Amino acid sequence: MLVTPVQPDTALRREALHAGIVDPDMDSMRLLSETAMKFPDALSFSSGAPHDGTHDLAKLSYYVNRYLTHLRDNGVPEQRVTRLHFQYGPVNGFIQDEVVRMLAQDEGIEVPPEAVMITHGFQEAALIALRGLFRSPDDVLLCVSPAYVGIRGAARMLDIPVKGITEGPSGLEPEAVAAAVRAVRAEGRRPAALYLVPDFSNPSGTVVPLEARRRLLELAAEEGFTILEDNPYGLFASDDERLPTLKALDTRGDVVYLGSFAKSAFPGARLGYLVGDRTVVGEDGVRRTLAQELSKAKAMFTVGSSSLSQAAIGGILVDAGHDLRSATRDLAAVYQERLAATLDALAAHFPPERYAEHQVRWNRPRGGFFLVVEVPFEADLAAMERSARDHGVSWAPMRMFHLDGGGERALRLGFSNLTPAAIREGVARLAGFIGAETAPATGSPRPAPTSPIVSEAHA
Ligand SMILES: Cc1ncc(COP(=O)(O)O)c(C=O)c1O
Incomplete structure (x- = not known):
């Protein structure tokens, strides 16, 4: 049987x-x-999805074509335009010039293209920044609490310990950050970076006042930690409410700015960027920007960002004269x-x-x-x-x-x-x-x- x-x-x-x-x-x-x-x-009321009333499929090809035309108008040879879109492209992306011009117009952030990496949304920018800046199990991420789930998740996936700092009515308070830094050091650990959303945070909508922004920058300089600034909602501030970003106030390169086009353009593109302008010097004496140095992590996470998404967002930026703030009024x-x-x-x-x-x-x-x-x-x-x-x-x-x-x-x-x-x-x-x-x-x-x-x- x-x-x-x-x-x-x-x-x-x-x-x-x-x-x-x-x-x-x-x-x-x-x-x-x-x-x-x-x-x-x-x-x-459960999500933060952007308004979808203005979505129009015809605009997708319009913006891609707008970018292609922009390249041709600027004398980029046809073969290069074709390769850029069909081949593996530069790891850090190819629309940095457009992003640099947008940052200068919209935020008063002045950085060279080498300081910008194009990423798969804020989320990849956060993963790359965390991977690059955290070296030992004793390096701690200080994080505003309550916080956007994406940052906590990114840290968790990389086994990075997080110390929450409860925000007040005006967001993260510098004195609370200073206390957290002391507490972390007292445990023999190192506060490597601080994450916050200074403008209209998710989930609580708080805004960090100008004086507190300045004080946070001083603290970062004094204590030697990097500030990870996430700013998807600041673009929609009215002119009289608008405050300079921490990155715009940063004169030392202490701020790594994690940008997203999810709310200013559209989330389906999954496009964002990382601004890291601080100089990194190697043992060989070679000096590069942090964004260039971190491209090793980008290469191993995702090889590069989608050429089609870059073209669509590049087209939106060119079409707006690199002034997304005006274009999104x-x-x-x-x-x-x-x-x-x-x-x-x-x-x-x-x-x-x-x-x-x-x-x-x-x-x-x-x-x-x-x-x-x-x-x-x-x-x-x-x-x-x-x-x-x-x-x-x-x-x-x-x-x-x-x-x-x-x-x-x-x-x-x-x-x-x-x-x-x-x-x-x-x-x-x-x-x-x-x-x-x-x-x-x-x-x-x-x-x-x-x-x-x-x-x-x-x-
Ligand atoms: C605080 C915060 N950061 C970033 C993002 C966007 O991230 P991504 O570009 O990965 O879509 C969101 C979207 O909800 C957010 O609320």
Whole structure:
């Protein structure tokens, strides 16, 4: 009689994989979008996707052609234009000139093309900067908390230890950074870099004041750490709100600027850039920019960035006369209108003068894509699922952005891809959800939130 052999179970145990893959925190964004997608009729405040009302497929080929024409107009031979787009290209990219001109126009950042590396979005720029700047297991990344999940994930994937620094109402405070530096040194470790989003941060929409920017630069110089500045939302600031970036104020090369075209152009291009102008000198005495030196990491991560994406973004920059700030004024107005609609709707449903009754408050950012609402109950993923399923509105639990606990009773509203009418409806639904969660029948009254939040929250 034939006996069928028992097939061995060849499944891998997940615990055998890298700790970053096993870490449930690394799964939070996927779980969030999966939960949101289970309820397609729910209005989604859960992501920071840019406004997609202006997308037009015809523009893709227009911008690519615009860039090709630009190259030809500048005397680049046809054979080189062809090779640039079909062949393996320069590791650090080929649209640095366009980015350099844009940085000078839009941000007052003056750097040579050799200081710029074109990357697969902010995310690759962060991975490359971290890989290059962190050498020993005792090198620590100081990181604003709450923070964009992309930086925490990049550090986790590279086994880089992170020390969270809780931000205040005006973002990261220099004194808190100085204290964190001392604490890290006291443990015999080295603070190698500091990550922050000084303009309209994700998730909390905070802006670091000018004086604090100057002080952070002084600290970096005194303590010898690099500042990793991430700035996807600063472009949309109104002229009277606009502050110089840390990179524009940096005279020593202490700031590595991590740029993204996800919000200023379109995220599908997956294009961004790294600015590293500090000189690196080798034992042979050869001097190169940090961006040139880091191209070894870029080559091993992704070989180079997509030629088609570079051409499309290059075309957008050329078309805008390298002045993306002016070219995105209409878009900036769209985001401002959405922010105002969100703030107005919240105030209508939760009158600040009746805070004692509803115990709901929120901060009032002046720009960006997000704001934070504090609620008198645990706003975790299970609560988000109830909100989406029973009330037709999704959002992001703040807990997933905090590095060392916190944010349990707060949620992030991302309003960038909802029309004002959808925002009004979404906040009405959110009010229904909050009412249901706090109704006496569903549980005993809950204590007021204790974590600090922006003072204007009560306005
Ligand atoms: C703080 C922050 N940095 C960077 C990005 C964009 O990154 P990428 O260029 O990789 O899409 C985002 C997008 O949500 C963000 O919120």
